[in-house]
Amino acid sequence: MNRQPAVAGYFYPGNKNELTKTMRSLIHEAGAKKNAKGILVPHAGYLYSGEVAGKVYGAIELPDTFIILCPNHTGRGEDIAIMENGTWTTPLGEAYIDKDLSHLIMDNYDEIHSDASAHEREHSLEVQLPFLQYLKEAFTFVPICIRTHNYEKISQLGKALSQAIIASARNVLIIASSDMTHFESAISAEKKDQLAIEQMMTLNGKGLYDTIMSHGISMCGVFPATASLIALKELNCSRGELIEYTNSGKKTGDYSDVVAYAGMIFY
Numbered sequence: 001m002n003r004q005p006a007v008a009g010y011f012y013p014g015n016k017n018e019l020t021k022t023m024r025s026l027i028h029e030a031g032a033k034k035n036a037k038g039i040l041v042p043h044a045g046y047l048y049s050g051e052v053a054g055k056v057y058g059a060i061e062l063p064d065t066f067i068i069l070c071p072n073h074t075g076r077g078e079d080i081a082i083m084e085n086g087t088w089t090t091p092l093g094e095a096y097i098d099k100d101l102s103h104l105i106m107d108n109y110d111e112i113h114s115d116a117s118a119h120e121r122e123h124s125l126e127v128q129l130p131f132l133q134y135l136k137e138a139f140t141f142v143p144i145c146i147r148t149h150n151y152e153k154i155s156q157l158g159k160a161l162s163q164a165i166i167a168s169a170r171n172v173l174i175i176a177s178s179d180m181t182h183f184e185s186a187i188s189a190e191k192k193d194q195l196a197i198e199q200m201m202t203l204n205g206k207g208l209y210d211t212i213m214s215h216g217i218s219m220c221g222v223f224p225a226t227a228s229l230i231a232l233k234e235l236n237c238s239r240g241e242l243i244e245y246t247n248s249g250k251k252t253g254d255y256s257d258v259v260a261y262a263g264m265i266f267y
Contacts, residue, residue, distance in 0.1 A: 001083070001085070001086035001087075001116055002086060002087045002088075002089060002094070003083065003086065003087070003088045003089065003116065003119060003120065004089055005088075005089055005090050005091070005126060006120065006121050006122070006123060006126060007123040007126055007127065008090060008091055010045070011044070011045045011046065011123055011126075011127050012045070012046045012050070012127060012130060013046075013091065014091055015091060016091045016092060019090075019091045019092060019130055020092070020134065022046060022050070023054075023130060023131065023134035024134075026046065026050045026051055026053070026054030026131075027054040027057055027058040027131065027134065027135065028054065028055065028058050029058045029059075030058070031059075033059065033060055033061040034059055034060045034061065034241075034265055034267070035060070035061050035267070036060045036061070036173065036265045036266060036267060037173065037174065037232055037235055037237050037266055037267065038173065038174040038175070038176065038228050038229075038231075038232045038237065038265075038266035039056050039057075039060065039173065039174075039175055039176070039263070039264060039265050039266065040056075040176045040178060040200065040221075040225055040228075040262060040263065040264040040266075041053040041056050041057070041128060041131075041175060041176075041177060041178075041263055042177075042178065042179045042180075042261035042262065042263065043070070043123065043124035043125075043127050043128070043177045043178070043179060043221070044179055044248070044259060044261065046127070047251060048248045048251055048259070048261070049179065049246075049261040051244070051246075052243075052244045052245075052246060052261045052262070052263040053127075053128070053131060053263060054131065055243050055244050055263055056243050056244070056263040056264070056265060057131045057132075057135060058135075059243060059265065060173075060265060062132070062135055062136050062139070062173065063139075063170075063171040063172060063173050064136070064138070064139050064140065064170075064171070065098055065101060065139065065140050065141065065168075065170055065171065065172045065173070066132065066139060066140075066141040066142070066172065066173050066174075066175055067101070067105075067141070067142045067144065067161060067165075067172055067173075067174050067175065068125050068128055068141055068142070068143055068144065068175045068177065069144050069146060069174070069175065069176050069177065069221075069224035069225075069227055069228055070122060070124040070125035070128075070143075070144070070145050070146070070177040070221065070224055071124055071145070071146055071147075071177070071178065071220050071221045071222075071223060071224055072118055072122065072145050072146060072147035073122060073123065073124060073220070074118070074120075074121050074122055075147070076117050076118050076120065076121065077115045077116075077117040077118025077119070077145065077147065078113040078115040078118060078147070079111065079113075079146070079147050079148035079150075079153065080109075080111055080112045080113065080144065080145075080146055080147070080148060080153065080157055081113060081114075081115035081116075081117075081118030081119065081144070081145045081146075081147070082102055082105065082106060082112050082113065082114055082115070082142065082143065082144050082145075083097055083102070083114070083115075083116050083119055083142075083143050084097065084099060084102040084103060084106065084114045085097050085099040085102065086116075088126070088129060088143070090126070090129050090130050090133060091130070092129075092130050092133040092134065093133060095129050095132070095133060095139070095140075095141060096139075096140050096141075097140065097141060097142065097143065098140035098141060098142050100168070101140070101142050101164060101165075101168055101170075101172070102142050104163075104164035104167050104168055105142060105144075105160055105161060105164040107164075108159070108160035108163045108164055109156050109157060109159075109160035111153055111156065111157070112144070112157065112160065118145040118147065119143055119145050122145055124177045124178075124220075124221065125143050125145065125177055127177075128175060128177055129141075144157075144224075146223045146224050146227065148223065149223065151206070151209055151226075154205075154209070154223050154226050154227045154230070155205070155206075155226075155227075155230055157227045157230075158205060158226070158227040158228065158229070158230025158231040158234070159230060159231070159234060161174065161227065161228075161231035162230075162231040162232075162234035162235050163234075165231070165235060166235070174228045174231055174232060175228075176221060176224045176225045176227075176228040176229075177221055177224060178219055178220060178221020178222065178224060178225050178262075179219070179220050179221065179259055179260070179261055180193045180196065180217075180219050180245075180259075180260035180261060180262050181193050181217055181218050181219065181258075181259070181260045182218040182220065182259050182260075183218070183257055183258075183259065184218075184257070184258065185255060185256050185257070185258070186247050186249050186255040186256075186258045186260075187255075189247060189258055189259075189260040190245070190247075190260065192215055192217045193217070193219070193245070193260050193262065195211050195215055195217070196208060196211055196212060196217055196219055196222075197242060197245070197262060197264070199211050200225065200229065200240050200264060200266075201239065201240040201241075201242070201264075202239070202240070203229045203232055203233045203237055203238065203239070203240060203266060204229065205225075205226045205227070205228075205229035205230040205233065206226075208222065208225060208226055208229060209222065209223075209226045228266075229266075232266050237266050237267055238267065239266070239267055240264050240265065240266045240267075241264060241265045241266075241267070242262065242263075242264055243263040243264060243265060244261075244262070244263040245260070245261070245262045245263075246260070246261055247259065247260040247261065248260075248261075
């Protein structure tokens with residue numbers, strides 16, 4: 001199956017040449033590359049959050065294989081939806097799903113279902129692919145879209161990811177796609193988001209989940225982030241690094257009602 005782009009021309013340029021120029025402006029590969037096992041990157045339109053994502057992608061050594069976890073904004077499909085094979089198309093070309101790794105993940109947890117419908121209109125994973133395509137001539141990836149809010153399911157997903165990565169004996173980067181606080185003042189958003197970032201810095205998946213729930217933080221990708229932190233902890237990661245934190249007000253000039261974005265690297 002080939003998944004066609006849903007938000008090309010909206011969230012990012014729909015023309016190959018224009019998208020390439022945009023990638024060149026967003027990604028700055030300065031200094032020694034960091035060896036990361038996981039990252040957190042935002043998924044708004046590139047005008048708003050592309051610079052944050054570009055700083056993260058440009059700062060790390062990219063392996064040949066990725067697991068990309070995203071939230072389900074559309075409400076379509078299974079609670080945990082994977083595409084186990086096929087391709088995704090963007091203006092930069094086709095990206096290939098890693099069938100072998102997909103099957104390893106599914107073998108480790110029976111609540112992960114093969115379901116393309118959850119991915120069909122979802123933007124939050126699609127917007128990550130042009131960064132990878134611009135930086136890597138060839139790679140494979142596993143797309144996973146998460147709708148469930150159930151902590152036990154999310155925890156089991158995280159463990160299934162780590163077990164699959166270990167079984168594959170490959171270098172795999174886990175990418176969690178998430179924006180931070182939505183539609184509050186910049187001051188309020190930063191205060192709340194700092195609580196979430198503190199939990200992510202120590203790879204505390206349960207702490208992140210509980211913090212988001214208890215403080216009513218509108219971090220849309222908390223469930224992908226929680227699953228990724230649990231997986232990374234199982235893979236012996238021990239710390240996070242905040243690369244960038246910003247909000248949409250810096251582009252619009254309106255700081256009374258912003259969406260906030262964070263870029264993080266996990267080691």
